[in-house]
Amino acid sequence: MQTNFSQKQLSNERIAEAEAILRRCVHCGLCTATCPTYVLTGDERDSPRGRIYLIKDMLEDSAPASPEVQHHVDRCLSCLSCMSTCPSGVDYMHLIDFAREYIEQTGTRPWKERAMRRLLSEVVPHPDRFRFALKLAPLGRPWVKLLRRFGFDQAAAMIELAPAVLPPSPKYEGPGVAATEDERRARVIMLAGCAQQVLRPGINDSTIRLLARHGVDVIVSAGAGCCGALTYHLGDEAGAIEFAKRNVDAWWKDIENDGEPVDAIIVNASGCGTTVKDYGHLLRNEPDYADRAARISELARDVSEFIGKYDLGAPRRWSSLRVAYHSACSLQHGQQIKEVPRELLVKAGFSVVNIPEGHICCGSAGTYNIMQPEISSQLRDRKTKNIKRVKPDVVAAGNIGCITQLSTSLDVPIVHTVELLDWAFGGPVPLGLEDLSKFVSDVPEPSKRRVNDFIHA
């Protein structure tokens, strides 16, 4: 597509980068068909191609973000379905990230929205504050209707998303090393994350157990925390860079510390995984960090991606559970990991069914379900309907955002893929699946060697 930037504009590195991305788009429009917001609204401005155009015009004009551009860019879920579809390889992710930052720098927002964005970026990335806030949430529940009436839709959505009961604290709290009792096959760092360990601590526990059981040492580094995705997607690049730097510093200590190689950095929330895999890009202009960040991005693996490369052997439990695998957008589009989690669940003995319209987002998308409650709830209901069509006993997903989002509307439990895997390979019943445990029975345990021989025979 033709662009119209002056030499002066192009001397700005960020603009030059955006221009290179824009030049790849041929305006063919294929992306519109798989964009969740376009599917709902039928409005070009809510499609990737339309947003690319709005962004192009805004950047070409060097204009401050207008409310209209802001509105439609805000409505992008960053699900990156368009990137799976785009035959021309347009790097929409980095374009929209830049546009978000540009909008934060140049646009104006109503105070309610500013306050909400501030609140989210100050609270959610910090587990202690987040836990405290969630405990306060029930106090707000009676006021939800009133909040809506006075136009505080976002606050109302936030309160409604908060779980009524908080699960107990995680079993394995970092920092430290969970050493395998088996012969060691690998040594990894696990991102303990932020919101996830408060909302569903079982995910980290299951990850550590499953890995350690299969010969992997799991390190939770001191000082590492939120990956920065949340602030980044609110357009606060500087904030995101701070989070990323902190993690790079923390992990680098463990990578360099005792001379033993770290084989991977494991991320079990795919939204975070997409961001960590992009650290190399995020920190490219930070001289002290660029190289290390690039290395860390190379090491980053989604937990399913990492386990998928391992031979886990036969499961310890046999189940007749029907599992609908919900492919999180950050996993299927952001990291292009589509089949591995499904295959792992099949190998672990579950009957896996595909959800129709699997490429369409569930509307969670980080803080999207709070900032854009209207579209988010439409997408959630659409996804819920599609899940119900395949009548599963349980839904598995690789991202805490989707799990929180869908647990408010599904009538079957939803858990992390790794929780089911851990269960099948000997871990405890995942929280919420207690009623289903009667469908799961232990496989009489043969010696490990014999099972492996049998599989390889």
Add this chain to the structure above:
Amino acid sequence: MPANTCNRRMTVTIRYRLEHPIAVLLSKSMTAIGGAAILNFCTRRAAHLNFLKLEPPMTLSRMPEPDRTVLDRSEAIIGELVALLGADGIISREEGRRAFEADALTAYRQPPLAVALPRTTEDVSKLLKYCRQAGVKVVPRGAGTSLCGGATPTADSIVIGTSRMNSVLETDFVNRTITVQTGITNLAITDAVSAEGFFYAPDPSSQLACTLGGNLAMNSGGAHCLKYGVTTNNVLGLKMVLMDGEIVEINGPYLDSGGYDFMALVIGSEGQFGIITEATLKIIPRMPFARPVMLGFSSCEAAGQCVAAIIGSGIIPVAIEYMDKPAIAVAEAFAKAGYPLDVEALLIVEVEGFEDEIDRLLRAITDIARNFDPQVVEASTSTEHSDRIWKGRKAAFGAMGRISDYYCMDGTIPLARLPEVLSRIGEICAEKRLKVANVFHAGDGNLHPLILFNANDPDEAIRAEQAGAEILKLCVAVGGCLTGEHGVGIEKRDLMDIQFSPSDLAVQMRIKSIFDPHWLLNPGKVFPLPAQELGEQSAADEAA
């Protein structure tokens, strides 16, 4: 809204074009004598003398002059539209309108006066009725995937987008029909019936996104129309809104209609006659199996001869697709389909049926191919492999965007002339110092040369358009036609007089005048601009 802001882009363009003081003087005097066409001509001539500073895109075809009387009323018009459809259905701010300024042929751009997004046939009827009364032009738009500028707005027009009209209204498996709103995407029609083993046959490469409405307007084909025919062969009935708001039904859910067959007239009319809002389509039971074979050749002539020989032998494969070396490389990079990279030309020939039938047909086809010394003969080994082979072909256009801007042509030729036309296309592009990649439906002689150029280089953009025009002239010269499936739109408008005599065009324009006496529908397309202006003028005279 003041008129000058609503067409900001255009004023800017003119200002830049006429930077030179002499040019400004000239332009003023020319405008004074009312010579917009002369101005345009001179601007182009002067480009060679470096007289004027040209701003890209400098394209060969011009857009019609916007109607000032409409632009002056834009605020009132938008008000009326909002009253009809509600604020949610109307886009009128400048940034928003700009997002609609082009379809997939981005060389032509003009933001419309407003965009309306109706949800029902009745909405469309209300809109057209109003526009007819107010004398406002209308550009129908589906998904905006047209490669010929079929949905390019003009500054004084309302875009009526059908993207919200995407429901399946009825499926009837006994009679093998489906009735849909025309804003539905082509692939969604097949998705709606595939669980029952049916499909909707026409499959343009953009089928994921393009709407049925656009397919009807352009009479689209696709890879599989060699066997199943193009859009017009797969439609049973239509519901269309005429420019005065009247809703008419043409034919119905049966094979033949009483009276004249208006459907054949309406399909392919490029939004010139009305807006089709609903359609009843044939759905076809899917054959149990289908399998493509890849045939690689060391020359495009050999591949061309092979296509002619296969068709000549009486075999009708579902599809015969052609890709040349540059196209193969790009498609392979995207789809990892296992295309051979060292051949000059690749044919993908697909046959379907039961396994025995497929084996027999593929054997016959490869036997024929052996006469042309193929370098590669490789049948698909699994459904997954077949999917990948098709994925690469279907995405070839878009994937070309990875390496370059491109200008996608769409001419049709008699099959027997394929080899000579292919080599002549290569020569034409070489003369213009441009690269070309060929991806097309070889089975029915529908060519899609992709001329590669740099859109930010005005000179290359002009050369690309010139090469395109040469290629289309070539297609007509060998007995073919200007467009296979993309339509005429703006792109081939000024070449229509190569294909048609003045009296041919006059008859076509008279038919257009019957449906749209005031020439308000999809302005600037299909007919050479001077002819259109004449048509509009005579309509105005008649009204007076």
